[in-house]
Amino acid sequence: AQSVTQLDSHVSVSEGTPVLLRCNYSSSYSPSLFWYVQHPNKGLQLLLKYTSAATLVKGINGFEAEFKKSETSFHLTKPSAHMSDAAEYFCVVSDTGGFKTIFGAGTRLFVKA
Amino acid sequence: DTGVSQDPRHKITKRGQNVTFRCDPISEHNRLYWYRQTLGQGPEFLTYFQNEAQLEKSRLLSDRFSAERPKGSFSTLEIQRTEQGDSAMYLCASRNRDSTGELFFGEGSRLTVL
Numbered sequence A: 001a002q003s004v005t006q007l008d009s010h011v012s013v014s015e016g017t018p019v020l021l022r023c024n025y026s027s028s029y030s031p032s033l034f035w036y037v038q039h040p041n042k043g044l045q046l047l048l049k050y051t052s053a054a055t056l057v058k059g060i061n062g063f064e065a066e067f068k069k070s071e072t073s074f075h076l077t078k079p080s081a082h083m084s085d086a087a088e089y090f091c092v093v094s095d096t097g098g099f100k101t102i103f104g105a106g107t108r109l110f111v112k113a
Numbered sequence B: 001d002t003g004v005s006q007d008p009r010h011k012i013t014k015r016g017q018n019v020t021f022r023c024d025p026i027s028e029h030n031r032l033y034w035y036r037q038t039l040g041q042g043p044e045f046l047t048y049f050q051n052e053a054q055l056e057k058s059r060l061l062s063d064r065f066s067a068e069r070p071k072g073s074f075s076t077l078e079i080q081r082t083e084q085g086d087s088a089m090y091l092c093a094s095r096n097r098d099s100t101g102e103l104f105f106g107e108g109s110r111l112t113v114l
Helices: none
Strands: A003-006 A010-014 A019-021 A023-026 A032-038 A044-050 A056-058 A064-068 A073-078 A087-094 A101-103 A107-112 B005-007 B010-013 B019-024 B031-037 B044-050 B053-057 B065-068 B075-079 B088-095 B109-113
Touching: A003 A087, A003 A101, A010 A019, A019 A107, A023 A032, A023 A087, A032 A064, A032 A073, A044 A056, A044 A064, A044 A073, A073 A087, A101 B044, B005 B088, B010 B019, B019 B088, B019 B109, B031 B075, B044 B065, B053 B065, B075 B088
Parallel strands: A010 A107, B010 B109
Antiparallel strands: A003 A023, A019 A073, A023 A073, A032 A044, A032 A087, A056 A064, A064 A073, A087 A101, A087 A107, B005 B019, B019 B075, B031 B044, B031 B088, B044 B053, B065 B075, B088 B109
């Protein structure tokens, strides 16, 4: 069985400050891990993915995430938040075969001017 | 190909009526997924197809729900005898044979049951 827990339902940062969105996962297999972003009234867009290559993964819009097997974590970071980053972010785990793909409950990111 | 398309985008129905949603995946993608998303929640997995075979169904998919992908291309999700609790956004996604690949999502079909 696999599951994913996003540790914060809401995160608020000031523009220009770092962003940290936390995700822990549980999987019986070697998982693939993803972060997706959903802007209001928009579809889900892939930010980045980890698939057992480099543990530090770089994505779009300056986001990156680090896979830490010992901590079963895949936290999303960005050095400097921009107003346009305000959105809902989902951590996603997929089993080795890419069959069942499970979403976390989401973290809403607020960016203050 | 412009991506995953879903139809209709919005559906308002009365309780007890049947509704059907259609999803057209990216043409070369053999894997197709249905999710349900309610306000403030992450997408919940409903079911998954590889080609025309429905390989897994969530416990969320009660016997009022049925999904098909008859020719391994488009898929339909039917809800019979709708209830107010069925109101949600129904999302379709597809993925190619690369099991580690990105899920491409449609814009979703929003269902409102009065």
